[in-house]
Amino acid sequence: MSLSVDISHALGDFRLDVRFEAPDGVTVLFGRSGSGKTSVVNAVAGLLTPDQGRIEVAGRVLFDHSQRISVPVHRRRMGYVFQEGRLFPHLTVRQNLLYARRVTGRKSQEGLARVVDLLGLGALLDRQPGALSGGEAQRVAIGRALLADPVMLLMDEPLAALDGARKAEILPYLERLRTEAGVPILYVSHNVSEVARLATQVVVLEEGRVLQAGPAGRLLADPGMVRVMGVRDAGAVIEARVLRHSDDGVTDLQFSGGVLCLPEVEATVGSELRVRILAQDVMLAVERPRGISALNILPVQVLALRRGDGPGVIVQLRAGNDTLLARITRRSADTLNLQPGKACFAVLKSVAVAQTDIGLGLHT
Missing domain, CATH: 3.40.50.300 (P-loop containing nucleotide triphosphate hydrolases)
Known part of the structure; x- marks a missing residue:
């Protein structure tokens, strides 16, 4: 040390x-x-x-x-x-x-x-x-x-x-x-x-x-830290690699949980990046959504749920070897019957991730 x-x-x-x-x-x-x-x-x-x-x-x-x-x-x-x-x-x-x-x-x-x-x-x-x-x-x-x-x-x-x-x-x-x-x-x-x-x-x-x-x-990515970090700032960080830049202005990033599509990122193919994904920007579905505009539909597994004093619930998710957080309502958590071990899908709009939440990876 x-x-x-x-x-x-x-x-x-x-x-x-x-x-x-x-x-x-x-x-x-x-x-x-x-x-x-x-x-x-x-x-x-x-x-x-x-x-x-x-x-x-x-x-x-x-x-x-x-x-x-x-x-x-x-x-x-x-x-x-x-x-x-x-x-x-x-x-x-x-x-x-x-x-x-x-x-x-x-x-x-x-x-x-x-x-x-x-x-x-x-x-x-x-x-x-x-x-x-x-x-x-x-x-x-x-x-x-x-x-x-x-x-x-x-x-x-x-x-x-x-x-x-x-x-x-x-x-x-x-x-x-x-x-x-x-x-x-x-x-x-x-x-x-x-x-x-x-x-x-x-x-x-x-x-x-x-x-x-x-x-x-x-x-x-620890739900127990949300109280300290603040619910609006709560979110996970993943390490990803630039896979490709498409002509339509979308950059594909490879991470352990799949491919993440974001608005064009100024980084060369192969670059290691660090991406922060806010919990409030992640939606959950128990079946794979069809016919929606969101490009990121990631298979995940529920690890834990943390219910606050208000109407919100923080859901900790495993995506490959990475961990994500989703912030949803108690009503949604109950309706979807979310519990540890349940398989579902995390849905994230590409434009939800701000450029300021994308930085150089730890091993660049």
């Missing part, structure tokens, strides 16, 4: 009591505001000293209360990216990028050219921070953190201050960072869409404690 956290800390009336381990990749700390996400990241960075516990990164102990170990911030080799870029306004983009390397005295293994290419910064090098958009400034901040040659990147809601267009602009760069940079990332977010696009591992925090932790695909 690249990160091991076992800490407790009192912040006034709030008690942080967190234990989890995170492998390489992107581990997202997810939870509502006030759940303790930023406090955990600050403890890893050394900006907060826990009352008790131990923090270890890549086999190196950064904090151990019992052994009185607390490595200073500047020696922890953490690259911290905040909500705002926090660039030096009097320096150019190039000078901002090289600042951390000059301060630490370490030459980044990535190299300036590599980071510039990875984050698409070539055209920005001679600009001043005041001439950058919010998304551009965050890319520069990420590049500066990488050039400090960190053992881990810490990102505290780096997209929170950006509008929808700027978020869509920067997400592909964060996906490339996940697959190409070779640096594990601890990422704070309360945005389910970001989690679905970026996370390899998710740690769900609630009131200062770990509610659940595990692979992103499993947690996002």
